[in-house]
Amino acid sequence: MAETSVNNGVNVDALLAAREVLKGAPQAAKFTWRASCKWKNGTHSVSKVQGFHGLGEEQKHKTEFSFEADHPEIFASEDLGATPVELVLVGLASCLTAGVAAVAQNRGIQLRSVEAKLEGSMDIQGILGIDSDVRNGYDDIKVTFNIDADASKKDIEALVAQSQKRSAVYDIVTNPTNVRVEVV
Amino acid sequence: MANRTAAVERTIEQFTTVVIGAGHAGLATSRCLSERSLDHVVLERGEIANSWRRERWDSLRLLTPNWQSKLPGHRYEGADPDGFMTMPEVIAFVSRFAVVSNAPVRTHTAVTSVRRIEEGYEVATSAGGFRCRTLVLASGACNLPSVPALRQAVPASIECVTALDYRNPAQLPDGGVLIVGASATGVQLADEIRRSGRHVTLSVGEHVRLPRTYRGRDILWWMDASGVWNQRYDEIDDLTRARSLPSPQLVGTLERTTLDLNALMAAGVEVVGRLSAIRDGRALFSGGLRNHFALADLKMDRLLDTFDDWARRNARDADVDAPERFEPTRVPASSRLDLDLTRGAIRSIVWATGFRPDYSWLDVPVVDHKGRLRHTGGVVDAPGLYAIGLPVLRRRKSTFIHGAEDDARDIVDHLAGYLAGAAVGSAAAP
Numbered sequence: 350m351a352e353t354s355v356n357n358g359v360n361v362d363a364l365l366a367a368r369e370v371l372k373g374a375p376q377a378a379k380f381t382w383r384a385s386c387k388w389k390n391g392t393h394s395v396s397k398v399q400g401f402h403g404l405g406e407e408q409k410h411k412t413e414f415s416f417e418a419d420h421p422e423i424f425a426s427e428d429l430g431a432t433p434v435e436l437v438l439v440g441l442a443s444c445l446t447a448g449v450a451a452v453a454q455n456r457g458i459q460l461r462s463v464e465a466k467l468e469g470s471m472d473i474q475g476i477l478g479i480d481s482d483v484r485n486g487y488d489d490i491k492v493t494f495n496i497d498a499d500a501s502k503k504d505i506e507a508l509v510a511q512s513q514k515r516s517a518v519y520d521i522v523t524n525p526t527n528v529r530v531e532v533v
Numbered sequence: 534m535a536n537r538t539a540a541v542e543r544t545i546e547q548f549t550t551v552v553i554g555a556g557h558a559g560l561a562t563s564r565c566l567s568e569r570s571l572d573h574v575v576l577e578r579g580e581i582a583n584s585w586r587r588e589r590w591d592s593l594r595l596l597t598p599n600w601q602s603k604l605p606g607h608r609y610e611g612a613d614p615d616g617f618m619t620m621p622e623v624i625a626f627v628s629r630f631a632v633v634s635n636a637p638v639r640t641h642t643a644v645t646s647v648r649r650i651e652e653g654y655e656v657a658t659s660a661g662g663f664r665c666r667t668l669v670l671a672s673g674a675c676n677l678p679s680v681p682a683l684r685q686a687v688p689a690s691i692e693c694v695t696a697l698d699y700r701n702p703a704q705l706p707d708g709g710v711l712i713v714g715a716s717a718t719g720v721q722l723a724d725e726i727r728r729s730g731r732h733v734t735l736s737v738g739e740h741v742r743l744p745r746t747y748r749g750r751d752i753l754w755w756m757d758a759s760g761v762w763n764q765r766y767d768e769i770d771d772l773t774r775a776r777s778l779p780s781p782q783l784v785g786t787l788e789r790t791t792l793d794l795n796a797l798m799a800a801g802v803e804v805v806g807r808l809s810a811i812r813d814g815r816a817l818f819s820g821g822l823r824n825h826f827a828l829a830d831l832k833m834d835r836l837l838d839t840f841d842d843w844a845r846r847n848a849r850d851a852d853v854d855a856p857e858r859f860e861p862t863r864v865p866a867s868s869r870l871d872l873d874l875t876r877g878a879i880r881s882i883v884w885a886t887g888f889r890p891d892y893s894w895l896d897v898p899v900v901d902h903k904g905r906l907r908h909t910g911g912v913v914d915a916p917g918l919y920a921i922g923l924p925v926l927r928r929r930k931s932t933f934i935h936g937a938e939d940d941a942r943d944i945v946d947h948l949a950g951y952l953a954g955a956a957v958g959s960a961a962a963p
Contacts, residue, residue, distance in 0.1 A: 503831065506831060510827045511828075513824040514824065514828060522761075523819045524819050524820075525809055
């Protein structure tokens with residue numbers, strides 16, 4: 350399917366093979382992703398990810414990854430990490446970008462560079478409780494891709510559109526998800 | 534008298550082939566069986582062209598122009614080849630075909646079960662039993678509405694209608710209407726209900742945008758002439774996807790108007806994203822509307838590129854107007870993400886979310902966990918069992934009236950081969 354001369358570092362054959370296997374074993378396709386978070390001080394926290402469940406068993410990243418989160422000094426915080434809402438943009442950006450590479454590989458398009466800029470606009474009257482009609486979260490998110498590739502503008506637009514269509518984070522951000530928060 | 538009735542009920546009639554359904558697909562199959570002198574019967578739960586009679590809204594016209602309405606040995610011969618048939622005209626067209634084909638139809642014979650027996654199949658109906666060596670399912674692709682499970686969360690004060698029950702706007706309560714789905718059905722109903730003076734909110738997910746005319750010709754002329762419509766099921770990369778595509782946003786009108794989302798928005802229809810949840814009486818819509826527009830615009834342009842290439846390669850550019858491209862779907866400044874269903878602004882919901890076939894009477898294990906028939910180009914995964922009239926069964930045109938002939942010939946060829954092979958003890962390959 351993919352042209353052999355194109356290499357974006359994505360093993361599409363392996364992904365397509367996995368797709369075929371999972372079609373016959375839908376249970377193995379059920380994944381659970383995990384993160385744990387520890388409060389440090391003020392608005393500063395550190396989250397870690399390593400283990401997850403999938404393909405019918407426990408899985409592990411090669412190493413534990415760690416993410417600092419805090420708020421900037423204008424919020425009277427120490428600014429020891431990105432704000433959580435920025436981490437959401439990071440998740441969306443990396444998900445769409447990975448999708449662009451995978452779709453490009455599958456379509457035989459050689460990528461030279463892919464850059465994305467993200468902007469999320471937010472009225473903080475919501476989180477500050479000033480105006481209950483203003484939502485807490487982003488009211489708009491804008492993603493701007495700048496892609497250099499062996500393809501027409503139309504084909505690049507189609508890549509980006511297909512990447513959104515298959516993106517988990519794009520889906521999470523654009524559609525409601527049930528969230529259950531419990532205290533033990 | 535009582536004894537005679539019992540005797541009649543016990544009688545089981547034998548045919549080489551039973552065809553279930555006397556719509557255009559079943560009748561085309563019957564015609565091909567007759568041409569091969571294969572004895573058969575066509576069982577019809579109601580009347581000929583029953584779904585066209587009873588399961589369509591009043592204003593519906595075919596999406597295909599009259600000149601395209603063809604069945605084996607039968608074609609439109611009226612005065613308006615570029616027009617689009619109304620439902621009474623379709624019923625007359627299909628009924629006339631049954632007469633000229635001398636189709637052996639048993640009307641008011643509803644199939645209640647089909648089971649496998651040693652020599653083929655046994656079919657129980659409301660009017661007696663039948664046995665056959667081969668069976669063709671032509672019972673339609675649109676027997677039941679496909680309504681998402683979130684329907685359960687709709688407040689009781691909202692009247693729900695599916696595209697199978699909908700007849701005309703007068704049937705809906707006064708007030709706002711939420712239409713879910715933007716296939717041919719969804720856009721046609723949005724237009725008609727908007728014209729009735731109601732506020733219409735149209736929830737749009739993945740959709741297929743097409744202009745009614747392109748370079749001066751009907752878009753379906755292009756589909757036909759360029760060969761796209763003849764593309765076979767075994768030449769399509771993602772067949773599962775091709776088979777589940779929504780119908781294109783088209784309407785058959787005298788004016789040959791394009792009924793895309795731009796036209797609907799200009800008419801005052803409010804377009805929102807895919808309905809993703811109903812929570813606490815509020816409908817929540819996806820924020821991914823923009824990408825659904827982008828995907829549909831890109832796919833339309835790619836199809837038009839295919840047509841332009843075809844015209845150039847086949848020296849047809851002089852027969853048609855110059856290439857054109859259409860305005861991208863206009864993204865609303867801000868699209869609504871939720872809608873309160875409890876405050877009276879919305880009084881009814883029309884589910885234009887697709888259809889599915891009904892195989893509840895089919896006691897043969899050939900239906901997968903998603904309710905789809907397991908078949909390869911209409912050759913079902915059970916000996917001597919066939920299907921016709923399903924989306925992209927053997928070709929992209931399979932579910933259109935003119936698509937039935939080629940499929941019926943292929944299916945009956947295979948069926949005849951199966952019978953011949955069965956006679957010498959081997960089965961034919963799909």
